Each structure stands twice: as C-alpha cells, then as structure tokens.
Amino acid sequence: MGGAVSAGEDNDELIDNLKEAQYIRTELVEQAFRAIDRADYYLEEFKDNAYKDLAWKHGNIHLSAPCIYSEVMEALDLQPGLSFLNLGSGTGYLSSMVGLILGPFGVNHGVELHSDVIEYAKQKLDFFIKTSDSFDKFEFCEPSFVTGNCLEISPDCTQYDRVYCGAGVQKEHEDYMKNLLKVGGILVMPLEEKLTKITRTGPSAWETKKILAVSFAPLIQPNHTDSGKSRLVHLPPVAVRSLQDLARIAIRGTIKKIIHQETMSKNGNGLKNPPRFKRRRVRRRRMETIVFLDKEVFASRISNPSDDNNNCEETEDERREEEETKPSELKPDPPVNFLREKKCEKSTTFTEKKFWCYS
Numbered sequence: 001m002g003g004a005v006s007a008g009e010d011n012d013e014l015i016d017n018l019k020e021a022q023y024i025r026t027e028l029v030e031q032a033f034r035a036i037d038r039a040d041y042y043l044e045e046f047k048d049n050a051y052k053d054l055a056w057k058h059g060n061i062h063l064s065a066p067c068i069y070s071e072v073m074e075a076l077d078l079q080p081g082l083s084f085l086n087l088g089s090g091t092g093y094l095s096s097m098v099g100l101i102l103g104p105f106g107v108n109h110g111v112e113l114h115s116d117v118i119e120y121a122k123q124k125l126d127f128f129i130k131t132s133d134s135f136d137k138f139e140f141c142e143p144s145f146v147t148g149n150c151l152e153i154s155p156d157c158t159q160y161d162r163v164y165c166g167a168g169v170q171k172e173h174e175d176y177m178k179n180l181l182k183v184g185g186i187l188v189m190p191l192e193e194k195l196t197k198i199t200r201t202g203p204s205a206w207e208t209k210k211i212l213a214v215s216f217a218p219l220i221q222p223n224h225t226d227s228g229k230s231r232l233v234h235l236p237p238v239a240v241r242s243l244q245d246l247a248r249i250a251i252r253g254t255i256k257k258i259i260h261q262e263t264m265s266k267n268g269n270g271l272k273n274p275p276r277f278k279r280r281r282v283r284r285r286r287m288e289t290i291v292f293l294d295k296e297v298f299a300s301r302i303s304n305p306s307d308d309n310n311n312c313e314e315t316e317d318e319r320r321e322e323e324e325t326k327p328s329e330l331k332p333d334p335p336v337n338f339l340r341e342k343k344c345e346k347s348t349t350f351t352e353k354k355f356w357c358y359s
Helices: 011-020 027-035 044-049 066-076 093-102 115-131 171-178 243-266 305-325 338-350
Strands: 056-058 061-063 083-087 107-112 144-147 160-165 181-191 194-202 205-213 288-293 296-301
Touching (some): 011 027, 011 066, 027 093, 066 093, 066 181, 066 205, 083 093, 093 107, 171 181, 171 194
Parallel strands (some): 083 107, 083 160, 107 144
Antiparallel strands (some): 056 061, 181 194, 194 205, 288 296
C-alpha cells in the first residue's frame, strides 16, 4: 500500500506532501508527524526509502505507508488524556506519535505478536527519549508494549477510548474488536479490504464508516497449547500517577511556560507602549472677500485679526492638550541613604547643634 503522494527529501517535505494531498488535515496530527522522524524507525541500510509513501517490511519488522498512518491518526480523533490500544504495535512508530498527543495523563498500550519486534520497538523508543528534541517540547505518554496475540486478550481487561488494529480483521472477529471499546470510543481497523472507522455510540450501538480501500496481511490466528488452552494476554494495569510524577509534570509544565514567555518577549511580539492617537488639527481657511462697487468687481483676501488670534489660541490649546495626554516619563528618584538620614535626625534632636549631612 502507498504511493499516493510524492516522495520527500526529508521528513518535513514528506509531511508537506501529505498535507497537500489532504491526508493530514489537523494541526495536532501534523505536529506529531513532524516531531518524529520516520527514518529513525528504519534499519540503517533501508533509510533511503524512509520518505517514500510506501510500506516497508523486513523479516517481522513492518511499517505501513505514511498515507495510511495519516488516515489512521485523523480517524482516531485523538485528544489529551485518552486511553489508546495498538493491536500489532510493531516498531512503535505509531504508538510514539499517539503518545505526543495523549500527554502525561493518557494511557498508551501496545500488543505485538513477535518478541524480537518488541525489543526493536523498545530500542527505538529509548533512542527517541534520549536524543529527540521533541521529547522536551511535548508532554509525552510513553507507550508500554506486551508480547502476545491480540486475539487472546484477557476478557477482564479494561476498555479503551481509542483502538487501532494494524492487520486485516476477519469478519468473525469484528465483535471481539468492538468489545475493547468504551462507549464513545473509536476503533479503526482494516475490515474486508477497507480501512474502517467504528464509533461506539451506546452499550450496543455502533456507527460504521468506510475510509479507503487498503490491503493488509490478515491477523494470525492463535496457536493453542498442548492442553488446548489459549495463552491469555494481560495488558499493563492502568496505574494511578504517583505524587512524584505529578510534581514532575507540574514543574516541567511551568518551566516550559516560562521559556515560552521569555521567547515571546525576546521576539518583540508584545507592544511595549500602546499606540497614542493624535488629535486632528483643523485649520481655518482665510475667506476671500468679493466687493461689488459700481459695476466693477474687486476681489481681495482680507485677514481678520481676531481670526489670527483665535488660530494662535487654538494652536496653543492643542499643544497644551497634547502635552497633557502625552505619557510622562517617570524618572527614578535618586537613591536615598535611609541610615544616614536617621543618624542626622537623631543628632539634631539630641543636641542643640545642627549637623549638616551631605550625600
């Protein structure tokens, strides 16, 4: 799958192409895509293809095409604080982007069938946390991965606000997937060769929307043990944040806010002084006097002394008003040595002699 948009020279150009083709439509999704370089999740010898709109597979490692991930992220309608379950989490690329949106109070879990892919995902997650500038710019919900078949999740597991399955779901497993959702939650999965969005509108009510045609490898059916019992997958518990975590989150948020305010002030985005509106001056025009005298016309410009005086008075009034409305520049008072003044007061009251204090 893929090939819907042109290849980019780097990650930002790839995102520009996805935006232009309307695969990325919201600011939150764009920020998440720009924050994580897709090439970081490729093996070194395959990085030349990282910015092409193509799926990539090497052994058990797999990445979907960028246009597919874009549609998935947009369809999930992610918001801070939600819980997310990624079935077939793979390299962790999608889970990490989702974590940037969920923030520190979200839940981010992934289930992956292959243990070697889990190790690969943990290495990439560790690399992102230690080296990426985006980790400091966002409040990150770190994903947790468990090994197992996503069709064997324990029935007593918690339900999630958002669920994505990265493999083709057979029709007989549709209800199983729906039951992983909370009421009001959204499930996105390939169902019958269509990327499908299912919203749970009630305990037994659903809305289904087909997004686009896709081609995914089907889910692998569970392998039962010799006793015939399946191996249940237990998802990580949803732990309550410790006081230390809450304090750390609050401190990080305060520091980021201060840095943002300092950056804004250095860039000069704020107006230091509000604009002062000047009063329009209205000047009187001298009137031309036309005198009719015995069939002859005399035109003269007559100046009225009272007009000149009025003009001068108005000009003086306007100047005075401007000086009054002009903000006065406050000069700092000279420094005062209060200790010296105190000593002088004591000396003048204690004795009849007067001592002069010089600053």
